[in-house]
Amino acid sequence: MSKNIRNFSIIAHIDHGKSTLADRLLEYTGALSEREMMEQVLDSMDLERERGITIKAHSVRLNYKSDDGNDYILNLIDTPGHVDFSYEVSRSLASCEGALLVVDASQGVEAQTLANAYLAVEHNLEIIPVINKIDLPAADPAKTKDQIEDAIGIDCTEAILASAKEGIGTKEILEAIVKKIPSPKGGDEKPLKALLFDSWFDNYQGVIVLVRVFDGKVMPGKKIKLMAAGNVFEVSQVGTFTPKMQQTDELASGEVGYIIAGIKSVHDTKIGDTITDADIPAAEPCPGYKDIKPMVFCGFYPTIPHQYENLRDALNKLRLNDSSFSYEPETSLALGFGFRCGFLGLLHMEIIQERLEREFDLSLLSTAPTVVYRVTNAKGEVSHIENPALLSEKYEMIEEPFVIVTILVPKDYIGPILDLCQEKRGTQRSFTFIGKDRIKIEYELPLNEILWDFYDRLKSLSKGYASMDYDFLGYRESDLVKLNILLNGEIVDALSLIVHKDKAYYKGRQLTEKLREIIPRQMYEVVIQAAIGSKVIARESVRALRKDVLAKCYGGDITRKRKLLEKQKEGKKRMKQVGRVELPQEAFLAVLKVK
């Protein structure tokens, strides 16, 4: 049976047409009638559709009758398309035997295409190059093929020319999947071994896990064990997505589908874990499991104090579906009660914040994102600092996370980008030409430096042509100091940050200036200071508001004047009262605006 199964993923850079291609494959194989077809079915969350990116992986089973006369089951395993979710991508790829490498013929190879293609190569996947968007006037398939051959080393002579939007090449792609991608190996008779590559919480069914079965079979009634977590559950239902959820009798080796087993929380179902038979366990789990930890942290505070409970409930609900996100209650002297939240990366953070505000109707104030620092004290004890305010004055050593950043850029823009990497404390690791006019550079950089404005500046320095990807390298010792911001002599903990010593003065000056611009004049003078320890390194002040009065108010403009006051009041409502100072939300993100 499994010789007629093909498990594959689609890898592509954002906007290179992955979701549209998935739609065409679904349509062509009749998985959904046209009437049922919604644009980009796989991206089910609103947010995903709006941003045009895929956040959670999904799988769909397609039935396809090939030109060779046989019926095939094609399992399309969707992958998240953003660098923050690279581990999830790797687990999805580990569930496949092949991948479609989709490259936009008008854009060429991008950093993420590379990163994911390398991942696919690492997993020994059969890669089928698809040159997409050939209908665009700017399409240059020949050049795109050269780039793929050059950068990834894949033979492109048989690359498929397609336009997912126009439905060109769909059949060729399906045939190539059948012919080129190997059928799954493994045996139904062996002990159960299934890779968990996605899970989510459903209000009615509890946790649903998506698996790729490598060996053995799983069916209702079976006792299964999650090898890394060590928990045992009894299977109540198995099935596949077509893309509608469809119950089946069993999932056999080579198959992809879902398992429901009375699991209460997604925290028990870590992505990359191996599901086996509790009674006859597999000898080895699937390779590559990692317990992934949040890399980026920020504080979330309700702007209206009485929303604290609602925020907690909302965070709890979101975590049901997202095991890579964490939160803990935190108290700030300045902001009151809130939560310190951890994310895989900046995009992940933005998504969560947006969902909290949109789906739960909360008004949030977020502090500037920070990385996790590793601090060793005199006694040799190591602690992890997720909030700069909590860094003590005395310690032996402080380390920060470093990443290796891969950037692809047309050669005309390379100069300023090298400067940018230098400015961000980067060390160059490699510099290679891809084709005649594109360059791939690799830099080791502190994660902290790429959190702030790196991506935006990269984009603007290259007129949008540069793309990047990064991978975690490890912790390294750095000469870091804590920079405190004081308002009228009081430290505002939510504004503290950890910076490199060489940049502290510059940052302190920039930050106080920025805050002076952002903080509106109030009834009292506001003195803004930046300090390292007790040493003040920069000072600015916002003069007290001295005059705020309507000179004239007669019959004609009463409504207008009332609206003016209401506008002023609305502006005030969005402020956070810190001591006697009212701070707008931007103040907490001012640090992001400082170069």
Place this chain on the structure above:
Amino acid sequence: MPEFLYIHIPFCIKKCIYCDFLSFPYDESLARKYIDALCMELILKKDSAKALKTIYIGGGTPSVLPEENLIQLFRCLRDNFKFFPIEITVEANPGTISESNIITLLYLGVNRISIGVQSFNDDELKTLGRIHTSEEAAKSISIIKEAGIRNFSIDLIYGIPGQTLETWEETLSKAISLSPTHISSYELTPEKGTPLYGMIKSKNIQMPDEGLVIDMYNYAIDYLVSNGYEHYEISNFALPGFRCIHNLNYWDWGEYIGAGAGAHSFIRGYRSRNTDDISRYIEDLNKNIIPEIESVEIKCEDAIKEFIFLGLRKTEGISIMKTEELGLNIPDACKELIDEGYVKVSDNYLSLTRKGLVISNTIIVRLFEKLRL
């Protein structure tokens, strides 16, 4: 039913750089059509007023109108409204004031003139784009006084680019030497869309330092009060018994009828306004249609807000008893503001202190917050 009528005359010889009132260059035939339309509007509105306590003819520059226009307007008023001449004000600008038109106004029953002097410094008058000199202003005032009108008000502006505390003192001193019964002293405010606003944006002109402007404001209050004028509203001063009854009605949250292009009315809880488009104004009224383009009901909370922010413009403030009737707990809400010296309570009235007056918007917004409005 309203007892206060405002009439707008949207014509000037030349528009000043800071003015954002509705006004067009004076044109004889347009003015004639306009007065015809205005009279039609008054006729259409005659039943919505009780006997009028005040009539206020503002602009623009009502004094640009030829005598026959004024006579026509007042004849229409006499024919359609009942009124006792408690206060009938006409705005007039130096350069358009002559013995004969003042005598006409007097004859028509006008008993109060408000003169737009703005400054007694010729450089400042030039900066503002006024058409007259300080001498002409003084001359106009003597014409008014000689005609026997004792009740007149002088409008002044401070915070003019180039103005110093000394020139402001001179302007004020000259003003009171002419013994007006009333002085309005406005801070020059660059409104969006005015030439002044554009000149500031393009850095062709620089507004005076904020500290200086505050000094000017405080000086005016001290100086005028020491000369017997009562400071009764943020920008208004009057000798005892000469407060402007018409304007007090706005701050007392009273009803009023407006007539003319761009004029506003407040009747039975609705604030409405006429079109700004003078040709449409004339066309509509030629078809017996009131050219109202907007009418908004001022509901509960907005009404309370209006009552507070209008009332606090007056130095006597708002009656706490009245706020209790509205269900507000003013003493509670104002505790902090009283401690900080921005508002005060005396004789059961809540009012802004001098310190509070200059930042009254901020204080009122804080008060709204405390009152959960």
